[in-house]
Amino acid sequence: MSKVDSHMAASARPKNPSESSEAQSGEPLHGRHAAGSGPGGGAAAGFDEHEVLHHLAHFLPSQAPLKDFIHHNTLHAFQTERFHEGLAHATASLGFRTYLSFEEFRALHANGTIRDDVLGRVLADHLPAGEVDQWRQWMLGRDFGATRPPRLGQLRAHWKRDYRIDLDSQVHPLLFKIVNSYLDQGIAIWHFPIWNRGFLESIREIERGALTSLFNRPRARQLLLDEQTTLPQLLALLVGDSRYWEQYLFDQQFGHPGWSGMVAVLETQPAGLIDRRKVSLHDLVMLELLLELDALDRQFGSKWKPLSERAGVEPVDVMGQTPMEERDRALMFWQEAYEWSYYDQVLAGLAAQRPQDPAAGSAPFQVLMCIDDRCCSLRRYIESVVPGAATYGTPGFFGIDTYYKPAEGLHVTKVCPAPVTPRHLIREVKTGGRHTADVHFAKHSHGVFSGWFISQTVGFWAALRLILNVFRPTATSGTALAANHVGVDSELTVEHTGETENGLQVGYTVAEMAQRVQAVLTSIGLVRDFAPLVYVFAHGSSSINNPHYSAYDCGACSGRPGSLNSRAFCAMANHKAVRALLAERGFVIPERTVFVAGLHDTSRDEFHYYGIPALPQEHRTEHERNAHAFEVALDHNAKERSRRFENIDSSAAPEEIHELVRLRTVSLFEPRPELNHATNSLCIVGRRALTEHLFLDRRAFLNSYDWRVDPDGKFLLGILNAAAPVCGGINLEYYFSRVDNQVLGAGTKLPHNVMGLVGVANGMEGDLRPGLPSQMIEVHDPVRLLLVVEHQPHVVLATIRTNPATYEWFANEWVHLVVVDPVTRELQRFRNGEFVPWKPLKPDVPVARDLGRRIESELGNLPVMQLEGGAR
Amino acid sequence: MSALQIALLALVAFPFAAFLVSLLLPANAEKQLSALAGGSTALHLIGTLSFVAWWLSAGRPAIDVREAVLYKSEGYEFFLDLYFDGIGATFLCVGALLTFLISVYSRYYLHREQGYKRFFNTILLFYFGFCSTILSGNFETLFVGWEVLGISSFLLIAFYRDRYLPVKNAVKVFSVYRVADVGLVLVMWLSHHMWKANITFSSFSSDEYVHELVSHHSGVALAIAGLLILAAMAKSAMFPFSPWLPRAMEGPTPSSAIFYGSLSVHMGVFLLLRTMPFWDHLWQARVLIAGVGLVSASLAAPAARVQSSIKAQVAYASIAQIGLIFVEIALGLETLALVHFAGNAFLRTYQLLVSPSVVAYLIREQSYHFVPKEHTVEDSIPRRLEYTAYLFALKEWSLEPVMYRWFWNPLKRLGMGLEFMTAQRVALFVLPVLGLGGFLALNREYVPQGAAAWLPLAFAVFAFVMMLKAFTERMGVRRTWILIVVGHLWIALAVAFNERVHVDELVMYLSGVLVAGAIGFASILRLRELEGDVNMGRFNGFVARHPKLATVFLLCCLGLAGFPISPTFVGEDLLFTHLHDDQPLLAGIVSLAFIVDGLALVRMYARLYLGPLDGAPSGTAKRSA
Numbered sequence A: 001m002s003k004v005d006s007h008m009a010a011s012a013r014p015k016n017p018s019e020s021s022e023a024q025s026g027e028p029l030h031g032r033h034a035a036g037s038g039p040g041g042g043a044a045a046g047f048d049e050h051e052v053l054h055h056l057a058h059f060l061p062s063q064a065p066l067k068d069f070i071h072h073n074t075l076h077a078f079q080t081e082r083f084h085e086g087l088a089h090a091t092a093s094l095g096f097r098t099y100l101s102f103e104e105f106r107a108l109h110a111n112g113t114i115r116d117d118v119l120g121r122v123l124a125d126h127l128p129a130g131e132v133d134q135w136r137q138w139m140l141g142r143d144f145g146a147t148r149p150p151r152l153g154q155l156r157a158h159w160k161r162d163y164r165i166d167l168d169s170q171v172h173p174l175l176f177k178i179v180n181s182y183l184d185q186g187i188a189i190w191h192f193p194i195w196n197r198g199f200l201e202s203i204r205e206i207e208r209g210a211l212t213s214l215f216n217r218p219r220a221r222q223l224l225l226d227e228q229t230t231l232p233q234l235l236a237l238l239v240g241d242s243r244y245w246e247q248y249l250f251d252q253q254f255g256h257p258g259w260s261g262m263v264a265v266l267e268t269q270p271a272g273l274i275d276r277r278k279v280s281l282h283d284l285v286m287l288e289l290l291l292e293l294d295a296l297d298r299q300f301g302s303k304w305k306p307l308s309e310r311a312g313v314e315p316v317d318v319m320g321q322t323p324m325e326e327r328d329r330a331l332m333f334w335q336e337a338y339e340w341s342y343y344d345q346v347l348a349g350l351a352a353q354r355p356q357d358p359a360a361g362s363a364p365f366q367v368l369m370c371i372d373d374r375c376c377s378l379r380r381y382i383e384s385v386v387p388g389a390a391t392y393g394t395p396g397f398f399g400i401d402t403y404y405k406p407a408e409g410l411h412v413t414k415v416c417p418a419p420v421t422p423r424h425l426i427r428e429v430k431t432g433g434r435h436t437a438d439v440h441f442a443k444h445s446h447g448v449f450s451g452w453f454i455s456q457t458v459g460f461w462a463a464l465r466l467i468l469n470v471f472r473p474t475a476t477s478g479t480a481l482a483a484n485h486v487g488v489d490s491e492l493t494v495e496h497t498g499e500t501e502n503g504l505q506v507g508y509t510v511a512e513m514a515q516r517v518q519a520v521l522t523s524i525g526l527v528r529d530f531a532p533l534v535y536v537f538a539h540g541s542s543s544i545n546n547p548h549y550s551a552y553d554c555g556a557c558s559g560r561p562g563s564l565n566s567r568a569f570c571a572m573a574n575h576k577a578v579r580a581l582l583a584e585r586g587f588v589i590p591e592r593t594v595f596v597a598g599l600h601d602t603s604r605d606e607f608h609y610y611g612i613p614a615l616p617q618e619h620r621t622e623h624e625r626n627a628h629a630f631e632v633a634l635d636h637n638a639k640e641r642s643r644r645f646e647n648i649d650s651s652a653a654p655e656e657i658h659e660l661v662r663l664r665t666v667s668l669f670e671p672r673p674e675l676n677h678a679t680n681s682l683c684i685v686g687r688r689a690l691t692e693h694l695f696l697d698r699r700a701f702l703n704s705y706d707w708r709v710d711p712d713g714k715f716l717l718g719i720l721n722a723a724a725p726v727c728g729g730i731n732l733e734y735y736f737s738r739v740d741n742q743v744l745g746a747g748t749k750l751p752h753n754v755m756g757l758v759g760v761a762n763g764m765e766g767d768l769r770p771g772l773p774s775q776m777i778e779v780h781d782p783v784r785l786l787l788v789v790e791h792q793p794h795v796v797l798a799t800i801r802t803n804p805a806t807y808e809w810f811a812n813e814w815v816h817l818v819v820v821d822p823v824t825r826e827l828q829r830f831r832n833g834e835f836v837p838w839k840p841l842k843p844d845v846p847v848a849r850d851l852g853r854r855i856e857s858e859l860g861n862l863p864v865m866q867l868e869g870g871a872r
Numbered sequence B: 001m002s003a004l005q006i007a008l009l010a011l012v013a014f015p016f017a018a019f020l021v022s023l024l025l026p027a028n029a030e031k032q033l034s035a036l037a038g039g040s041t042a043l044h045l046i047g048t049l050s051f052v053a054w055w056l057s058a059g060r061p062a063i064d065v066r067e068a069v070l071y072k073s074e075g076y077e078f079f080l081d082l083y084f085d086g087i088g089a090t091f092l093c094v095g096a097l098l099t100f101l102i103s104v105y106s107r108y109y110l111h112r113e114q115g116y117k118r119f120f121n122t123i124l125l126f127y128f129g130f131c132s133t134i135l136s137g138n139f140e141t142l143f144v145g146w147e148v149l150g151i152s153s154f155l156l157i158a159f160y161r162d163r164y165l166p167v168k169n170a171v172k173v174f175s176v177y178r179v180a181d182v183g184l185v186l187v188m189w190l191s192h193h194m195w196k197a198n199i200t201f202s203s204f205s206s207d208e209y210v211h212e213l214v215s216h217h218s219g220v221a222l223a224i225a226g227l228l229i230l231a232a233m234a235k236s237a238m239f240p241f242s243p244w245l246p247r248a249m250e251g252p253t254p255s256s257a258i259f260y261g262s263l264s265v266h267m268g269v270f271l272l273l274r275t276m277p278f279w280d281h282l283w284q285a286r287v288l289i290a291g292v293g294l295v296s297a298s299l300a301a302p303a304a305r306v307q308s309s310i311k312a313q314v315a316y317a318s319i320a321q322i323g324l325i326f327v328e329i330a331l332g333l334e335t336l337a338l339v340h341f342a343g344n345a346f347l348r349t350y351q352l353l354v355s356p357s358v359v360a361y362l363i364r365e366q367s368y369h370f371v372p373k374e375h376t377v378e379d380s381i382p383r384r385l386e387y388t389a390y391l392f393a394l395k396e397w398s399l400e401p402v403m404y405r406w407f408w409n410p411l412k413r414l415g416m417g418l419e420f421m422t423a424q425r426v427a428l429f430v431l432p433v434l435g436l437g438g439f440l441a442l443n444r445e446y447v448p449q450g451a452a453a454w455l456p457l458a459f460a461v462f463a464f465v466m467m468l469k470a471f472t473e474r475m476g477v478r479r480t481w482i483l484i485v486v487g488h489l490w491i492a493l494a495v496a497f498n499e500r501v502h503v504d505e506l507v508m509y510l511s512g513v514l515v516a517g518a519i520g521f522a523s524i525l526r527l528r529e530l531e532g533d534v535n536m537g538r539f540n541g542f543v544a545r546h547p548k549l550a551t552v553f554l555l556c557c558l559g560l561a562g563f564p565i566s567p568t569f570v571g572e573d574l575l576f577t578h579l580h581d582d583q584p585l586l587a588g589i590v591s592l593a594f595i596v597d598g599l600a601l602v603r604m605y606a607r608l609y610l611g612p613l614d615g616a617p618s619g620t621a622k623r624s625a
Helices: A006-010 A017-022 A027-036 A049-059 A083-094 A102-110 A116-126 A129-141 A157-163 A167-183 A199-209 A218-225 A231-238 A242-253 A257-268 A281-300 A307-311 A326-352 A375-385 A449-471 A510-523 A563-574 A576-584 A617-642 A654-664 A714-739 A793-802 A804-811 A851-857 B003-024 B030-057 B086-109 B116-134 B139-157 B164-195 B201-205 B207-216 B218-235 B253-274 B283-306 B310-330 B334-353 B355-369 B380-394 B396-420 B423-442 B451-472 B477-498 B503-531 B547-560 B567-577 B584-609
Strands: A365-369 A390-393 A402-405 A424-429 A504-506 A533-540 A594-601 A606-609 A682-686 A700-704 A752-755 A759-762 A785-790 A815-820 A827-831 A834-837 B063-073 B076-084
Touching (some): A049 A257, A083 A326, A102 A326, A157 A281, A199 B380, A231 A242, A257 A759, A375 A700, A402 A563, A424 A563, A533 A563, A563 A594, A714 A785, A714 A793, A793 A804, B003 B030, B030 B086, B076 B201, B086 B116, B116 B253, B139 B164, B201 B207, B207 B218, B310 B355, B334 B355, B380 B396, B477 B503, B477 B567, B547 B567, B567 B584
Parallel strands (some): A365 A390, A365 A533, A402 A424, A682 A700, A785 A815
Antiparallel strands (some): A390 A700
16 A cells, blocks of 8 residues: 655756756855865756655655555655656656557457547547547557666676776775675674664774774775765765766666665664664665775775766756657557456446345344455355345444554554654453474574574474475465454553653544544444444465565554554444444444454455454344355355466366365465465445446455545545555555566566565565565556546535645546446546546446356456346 | 385476476366366375385395486596485475475465466476485485475475565575575585496495595595585574574465475485485584584574564474584484474464464464563672673674675675676676687697696686676676676686596586577577666666566576586586596685576576566565565
C-alpha cells in the first residue's frame, strides 16, 4: 500500500532545478569552495546543494527497509505528469522500460487479448480522423527502432572512455560494505564501532582513530578528516565546472539506486529501523566522492584533470522534459487498447447488474474483510456456501489507527496505513511465549571455537533438519506465521484508563471508540439489520524463506497482519458503553449482536478466531456451524488459487489441494507461498450487490459502500483518499516491477542475499534490489487500476476535487475512474477533468457455465463472467 | 576385476551418464529434468550407501581400480585409476546425500526459472566431477574431476549470465581455481620424475616405499608438497585466496549452498587428506599446513563477524572452520578432520538454504529483545585497536586489492605493454620463426651448438608472451584466438627442442590444439557474420542470441585450454614429462603460460557470450545489481 510520499510535498518545486536555484545559489559554500578547490575550481554558480540533493532523493526509489515493505507507485516522482507523459519522461531520462514491448503487445493483439475494435476506438479517440489508418498500420507492423539511450549515465561514462578507469568497480564494493555495515540491523556480530553520530561523522571518527585507513592515498583521508570539507569542494576537484555537478550526481547515485534510495528513505523516516541510524544522502555522496577521488589518485597520482575538462561535452539536464515521440505514442495506444480491452468486459458486466438489496434481517451472519483483492474470491465462496450471508469490504485496519506493542516486545509497531501518524497505543498483555530460538541462526556458529564445536554437533542435526524439510515441511522458527502477530489468548489494552506511554495514549476512550466503530460501519453501509454474529476478519500471510514477507501482509496495517486491529475493533463494537453512546446517536446495534474477531491467513487459507470461549453459548453453537462452513469456503478458495500454481493438480478435491497449499507456506524450497496481489486490476467502491453475481477472478479490491447512506460523499472522500494511493500504489508497483523487472523490479529472488536486514541484493557485492521479485509478478498483467464508484457523477466529482493529492491520481490518469450512476445505471468515465458517458463496445456478458472446469484446467486470466445461481 | 571394483567404477560412471542424458532433454521439460536429477541422485545415494555398507562388511579394504589406459608409449602411460578408502567413503556419503537433497530442493525452487535445464545439467556435471575427484586413484584422474569441478563452478556462478557481477565473479573465481590447477599440473610433472612412472594413490599406502623416496628426493618432495598445499589453499579458499568464496555466491541459493557451502570448498581438505601419506613425512609440510590453517581461521573469523550480508557471513564462518580442519590434518587427526568436514558441510548448506528466513527471524528477535546500546567511548588505546581491526576485517584484509595489485594488474600491464604486437608484426615474426623452428625440430643436425640449451626457454617465453597478450586483448577477437593457438605451437616447439620427442606425442598435443583452434576460429567468423564487428572491450552477452554457437565456442575453449580428457590435455601431460626435474624455470614458464592460456580463454568466452546483451528483450539490469 502506498505511503503518501514526499512527492506530494515536493511536487510544488519547479521542474528544472538549475533555473530555480540560480537565484539562491549557496554563497557561503561557494566562498569556501573556491578557496579549497583545486583545478577547475570555478564558481559554484547555479548549484544549490540542498536543492539538488532533494531533487535527487525525489527520483530515487523510495522503498522502506524489509520489515516495513509497503507498496507504492514506483514512479511516484513522475505522478505530477500525465501517466503516459510521465512514463515517456522516465524512459528518456532514466532509461526505465515503462511498457510491455511491441512484440508482447502485438502477440496479445494476435491472440485476441487486445481487441481490434478497442484498438480502433483508442486510435479514434486520440488521433485526427485522417491519421487513424496510417497509425493502425504502424501499430501492427512498423519497427519503431530501439529506445534512444537515456540521458542518465552519459557524463560519468567518460571516466571509462577518456580516463580508462572503471571507477564503479573500484568504489562500489567498499562503499556498499560501509553503508550496509553502518545500517545493519543485526546480521553482523561485530557491528560498526560508532553509529550514534551520523554516517560521515562516524566514519570520520573511525578513520581518525584507526591505525589503518579506508583510503589508499593521503589526500582523500585528509579531506575526510577535515570537517570543513564541503560537497562543492569535492565536486570541484572531481568534476570541475559546476554546471556539470547535478548531472554528475544523478549519474553517480543512479549507478546504485538501491542503496541511495534506502539512505534517502531513512534520512526522512529514521523510524524505519528499530536500531536507528542517522544517515543522509549528503553523507553518502560525500563518501562516494572521496572514494572516487582516492581511486583516481591511486591510478594517476595527484595529477589528473577534473572530468568536465576532458569529457568535451556540454552538461545535460538529466531530468529535463522531452516531448513524446512516435514510439512513445504507439506504446501509449497499445497500453490503452490493452487496458480497455479488459475494462470493457468489466464495465459491461457491471452495467448488466441490477443490484437488489437482500431482504431485511435475512443474513445468518455478516462478515467484514479487507478490501484486499485476495479476499475477493473468498467472499464469493462464503456467500455461496451459506446463502444469505452478507460480506463487506473495508480497509483491513478497520479504522483502528494505533501503534501496537506485543507482550514480550520492547518496541511499538505501527498497524495502520503508512501516512497516518497514530496517537494511540494498544498493548498486548499476558500471552504464552511465541519466539523460539534456533541454533542455526545463532551467531556463535560463526565463531572459531564455538563454531568448531557447533559444526561437529549441530552440523549433523542440520542434515536431519534439511532431510525433514525437504520431505516433510513444517513450520520452524524461520517461518513468518501470521497467527503469531497477536496471541490467541492474550488481552489487549483497548480501553483507555488514563495511562500514556512515550506520549502515546494507551487505549481509546469510549467516545473515540464509538466514533471509530460508527465510521467504519457507516462507510460500508452496515447501519441496520445486524446479524447475531458479525465476523471481522483481518488478514496476514505466512511464509518461510521469504525476505519480502511483510509485503504479503496487510497493506492497510503498514505491512503487518491485521489481527490486532480486528480484535480491537470487535472489543470496541462489543463494549457496552460504546453501544450505549452509539444508541444515543441513533446508531443502534442490537444487544444480541456480537462482533467476533478473526484473522485470515491468505497463504494458508486458514481462519483464526479470537475470544470464542467468551461467547454466549447460543452464539458459540452458531459460530461452530459457521466455522464449519468457512472451512468449506476456504477449501474452495484454496482450490481456485491453485489454478495459478503449475505444480498443483487443480482437479483434485478441494481438501487435498488445500493441504498442498498449506504445505507451500512452510516449504523452504517454495519461492511462491502465494501470488499476493498479482493480477490486481480493479477497485470497486459500491454495494456488494453490484458485484456479487460477477466472476472477477480475484482481480478486484472491493470496498463496500452504500451511496444512499452517504448522499453527499462524506465517507466516500475517506474511502477514495485511501483507495487511490493504496490500491493504485499496489497496482503500479506490480505494473512497473512487471514491465521492467530488471531495473524497477528486484529480478529473480533465487540468488537474493539479505543485506543488513534492510534489503536484498544479488550476491555479496550487489546494489540493493528494491521492487518486487519476478516470482511475485510473473503472472501479472500490467494494466492500470480501474476504480469504479457507485454514486452520482456530480457527487464523485465534487468529492475527488476536495483533496488535491487524491485528485492527482485521477486527473493524471495513474488510476482510471468510472462511475456507475446508481439511478440511471449509466457508466461515466472520468477524463480531462469531467465525467463523460461511456458505453461498453461489447455489452453482453458471458455466463459462467463451466467455471468449475475452467478453474481446474486454466492457468491464465479468466474473463469477467456472470455467475449463475452461485459461485460453486 | 572384483565386484567391488566394478561397483566403484559404476559409482563414477553413473553421474556422467545422468549428465549426458540430461543434455538430451528439452529445455522446458521441467518434470523430466527434475525427475532425472532427483532420480539419478537418489539411486546414486542408495548405491553409495549400499556400497559403503558392503565395503564395511568386507573389512574396509582399500580398493584400487586401474582403468582405461588412454595413451601409452615407452616409459609413459596415461591411465585413469580409481581408489576407495575411508576418506573417499566419507566424502562420497556426504556428497551423495547433499546432492540428492539439493536436487529435490531445486526441483521446486527453480520452477519457471530461465535456465532450469542448464541448472540441472551443471549440477549433474558438478556431481560427476565431485565423484571422480574423490574416488580418483592417481593424479591424472583427480585432475580430470578437479577440472570438471572448476568449469561447472564457473558455469554455476555465472548462472545469471545476463548480469554483470555474476559473470565478473565467475571469471574471478575461475582465475583462482586456475592457480590450483597449475599447482596440480606441476605436481604431476614432478611426481613423474620422482617415481619415474604415473603413480597411484594406492602406492602411497606402502609407508616404507614413500619414506624411502621422499628421503632420496627431499627437494622434489618438498616442492611437491608445497604445490599440493598451494592447490588445496586455493580450492578451499584459505589465506590469501579467501575472498573468492563469498563472491562465488551469485547463483541460485541451493547451488551456492552445495558448492560453496559444502562440497566444492572442501576439495582442498580432500586433497590434503588424500595425499597425507606422502607429505606426512615432511615436517615442513605439516608446519605449513597448520600455519595456513591457523592464519586463515584467525583472519576469516573476524571477517565473518563484521559481515552484514548473510551469505558472506556464512562463507567466512565456513573458511574459519576449514582453517581448523587444516590444523587437524596437520596434526594427523584424520578422523576428527573427516567428522569436522561432514558437520561443517551440513551446517553451512543448511544455513545458506535458510538464509532468506533470517529477516523474519532476526527482526522478530530484534523487536522482542533489542535495546539501544549505550555508547561509552573510553580510553583511546583499545579504541584505536578496535577501529583498526574493524577496518581490516571489513576490508577483508585487503586481500582482493592486494591480489590485484601484486598479481593481476602487473600481468595486465605487462600485456598492455605489448601493444606493439599488431597482427601484421606478429605474423611477420611468428610465421618464419615457427617454420624454421619446426624444420629444426625435425632436423636437429642444423641446430647450432649452444643454441640448443636456451632455445626451449626462449620458445616458452614466446608462448607466455602470446598468451599474455591474448589475456589482455580488448579489441580483436580473431587476433586473440590466433595468439592463443600460436602460443600452443610455441610450447610444442619449446618441448620439442628440450628433448627428443616422439612425433606421435606432438601430434597428440597439436591435434587437440589445431582441431579446437580451427573450429573455434570458424565459430568466431560465424559470430562476426551474425553480429558484425564484435570486440572484447566489454561483456557482450551473445549467448542470449546464439546459444548453439556459444556452446561450440565453449567446447573449443575447453579443448584449447587442455580440459580433460581432450587430446590437448593428454598432450600437455605428455609434454611435461619431457621437462626435466632440474628445469624448474622452464617448467615454471610453461605452466605460467598454461595458466594464462586458460584465463585468456575463459575471459574470451565470458566477454563474447556472457554478460548483459544490448537490447535484450527482457531488459538489462544495472551494472551494480
